[in-house]
Amino acid sequence: MLNTSEGGQASLVLCEKQDGVAVLTLNRPDKLNAMSGVMRAQFGRHLQSIEADPEIRIVLLKSNGRAFCVGADTNAMPENALSWRERIHLAQQHHTALVKMDKIVIAAVQGIAAGGGASLALAADILIMADDASLRFPFVRLGLIPDGGCSFLLQSKLGAPLAHDLMLTGGVLGADEAQRYGLTRRIVPVAGLEAASQTLIEELSALPAEALMLTKAVSRQTWTVGMDAAFMHEADAFALASTLPGHQQARADLLARRKLR
Amino acid sequence: MARDLIVTERDGGVLIIRLSSPENRNSLTMEMRQALGEAVALAESSPEIRTVFLTGEGPTFCSGGDLHHLRTACDPWTVHRRFRNLSRWLVPLITLDKPVVVGVNGHAVGGGMGLALTGDVLIASESAVFMSGFFRLGAIPDIAMMYHLPRLIGMARAKKFLFGGESFTAQQAADLGLVSRVVSDDALYEAGLLEARRLATGPAEVMGLAKVVMARSFETSLHEMMAYEGFGQALAMSNPEFREGLEALIVRRPADFEGAAALAREHSGGEA
Numbered sequence: 001m002l003n004t005s006e007g008g009q010a011s012l013v014l015c016e017k018q019d020g021v022a023v024l025t026l027n028r029p030d031k032l033n034a035m036s037g038v039m040r041a042q043f044g045r046h047l048q049s050i051e052a053d054p055e056i057r058i059v060l061l062k063s064n065g066r067a068f069c070v071g072a073d074t075n076a077m078p079e080n081a082l083s084w085r086e087r088i089h090l091a092q093q094h095h096t097a098l099v100k101m102d103k104i105v106i107a108a109v110q111g112i113a114a115g116g117g118a119s120l121a122l123a124a125d126i127l128i129m130a131d132d133a134s135l136r137f138p139f140v141r142l143g144l145i146p147d148g149g150c151s152f153l154l155q156s157k158l159g160a161p162l163a164h165d166l167m168l169t170g171g172v173l174g175a176d177e178a179q180r181y182g183l184t185r186r187i188v189p190v191a192g193l194e195a196a197s198q199t200l201i202e203e204l205s206a207l208p209a210e211a212l213m214l215t216k217a218v219s220r221q222t223w224t225v226g227m228d229a230a231f232m233h234e235a236d237a238f239a240l241a242s243t244l245p246g247h248q249q250a251r252a253d254l255l256a257r258r259k260l261r
Numbered sequence: 262m263a264r265d266l267i268v269t270e271r272d273g274g275v276l277i278i279r280l281s282s283p284e285n286r287n288s289l290t291m292e293m294r295q296a297l298g299e300a301v302a303l304a305e306s307s308p309e310i311r312t313v314f315l316t317g318e319g320p321t322f323c324s325g326g327d328l329h330h331l332r333t334a335c336d337p338w339t340v341h342r343r344f345r346n347l348s349r350w351l352v353p354l355i356t357l358d359k360p361v362v363v364g365v366n367g368h369a370v371g372g373g374m375g376l377a378l379t380g381d382v383l384i385a386s387e388s389a390v391f392m393s394g395f396f397r398l399g400a401i402p403d404i405a406m407m408y409h410l411p412r413l414i415g416m417a418r419a420k421k422f423l424f425g426g427e428s429f430t431a432q433q434a435a436d437l438g439l440v441s442r443v444v445s446d447d448a449l450y451e452a453g454l455l456e457a458r459r460l461a462t463g464p465a466e467v468m469g470l471a472k473v474v475m476a477r478s479f480e481t482s483l484h485e486m487m488a489y490e491g492f493g494q495a496l497a498m499s500n501p502e503f504r505e506g507l508e509a510l511i512v513r514r515p516a517d518f519e520g521a522a523a524l525a526r527e528h529s530g531g532e533a
Binding site for chain 2: 051052078079080081083085100102210229233236237239240243
């Protein structure tokens with residue numbers, strides 16, 4: 001078993017490869033797996049190595065701690081519109097890679113998956129949710145717009161009416177609702193998340209890899225029509241939103257609250 | 262490996278990428294593709310790199326696919342895998358949001374012609390020749406040739422060229438608008454580098470924005486295009502290069518776009 005760590009740097013994302021399966025684990029539990037720049041870069045490097053490895057057929061995305069991922073770390077926000085745009089592009093690239101890679105991607109989600117964390121879960125091919133899991137879309141409350149491909153992914157997988165309701169209200173989609181509305185057919189008790197993931201991995205591993213790969217490719221061609229353009233539109237609109245008074249005010253409030261603490 | 266197949270070199274804000282396997286006519290072997298991908302990733306990830314100058318060493322720009330490799334690597338699944346891998350080097354090169362100058366130093370054949378056509382500005386040496394060659398082989402044109410060529414010269418001319426097994430001399434390519442300038446073989450490298458430097462000292466980040474918007478042109482309706490234009494201009498005008506250009510025009514001094522961009526990077530600091 002190979003547990004990749006980086007020289008001198010804490011491993012905020014763990015990557016284990018064994019028997020054709022790569023397990024990618026977000027490992028910043030004390031920060032509820034908020035994605036810092038360093039963590040994002042580690043995530044990207046692991047994704048690249050997984051993509052380039054023809055032995056890997058199945059990818060499991062999971063996280064340590066009580067939350068799946070609360071999105072981007074708001075302690076280090078970009079200073080200007082173009083650097084915001086680059087940051088959005090990077091998250092989008094990672095989610096695009098998961099959608100387009102010739103490997104079946106499973107996300108095992110417990111607790112909160114908010115913002116970019118929700119987008120990450122939505123980028124997976126098969127979603128397993130613990131009964132305490134929720135996808136949260138708080139962007140508008142920060143004067144921003146959903147990122148990481150959220151708008152496209154949520155509309156494609158859940159449908160426009162529910163996606164709009166969630167994104168426009170800064171809403172929360174609990175596990176039971178996610179199941180009822182067709183986002184997943186796999187809800188398990190928190191304690192059973194690991195076992196449910198393993199069972200699914202074993203089931204998929206026993207099937208012919210080429211057939212899985214081609215099935216994903218054919219399906220992707222339909223549900224991702226317009227995805228690239230939507231992602232570009234999202235990054236541009238996010239960058240614009242970041243310059244506007246609504247976000248400036250939300251950001252000032254956030255900083256003020258932090259100082260009070 | 263005896264030596265690098267791709268040589269990269271910084272020249273101010275320019276990243277020079279040289280295909281450096283003249284004994285193999287710079288053919289697109291697996292190793293060459295991998296190295297090209299790494300060079301493109303470097304250009305993509307380095308903010309101080311503003312433009313790219315791509316050219317080849319020796320009498321050939323690039324001869325395309327490696328025919329000997331094809332004899333052993335043409336079973337359907339291997340070919341399918343190989344083309345999926347284009348997303349690792351070719352697509353990033355085409356979508357790079359920085360101006361790319363290609364110096365076509367000689368024959369650009371098959372995939373080599375496809376590679377040349379990924380550039381934003383093409384400068385060709387007098388001895389340059391553009392050839393498809395795919396139908397001599399019994400294969401379909403690849404390396405994005407069927408994407409770029411109809412967009413650049415029109416569908417009818419692209420079909421005439423491809424189905425007719427034609428080739429373009431440097432001058433013919435210039436007359437069609439594929440190539441912006443033809444220079445003597447000796448002057449090619451310098452001319453290409455000068456053009457890349459000229460672009461690097463211009464508002465390269467803003468030109469990159471324009472490049473991305475223009476790339477959508479053929480797939481986008483007027484209304485969508487107007488929306489992208491609006492976002493693009495809002496971003497351009499939030500950029501230090503615009504503030505520098507505007508100020509310089511008003512007080513009638515030359516603009517220092519590269520300096521303005523570098524200064525802004527310093528101020529924003531190393532974001533985690």
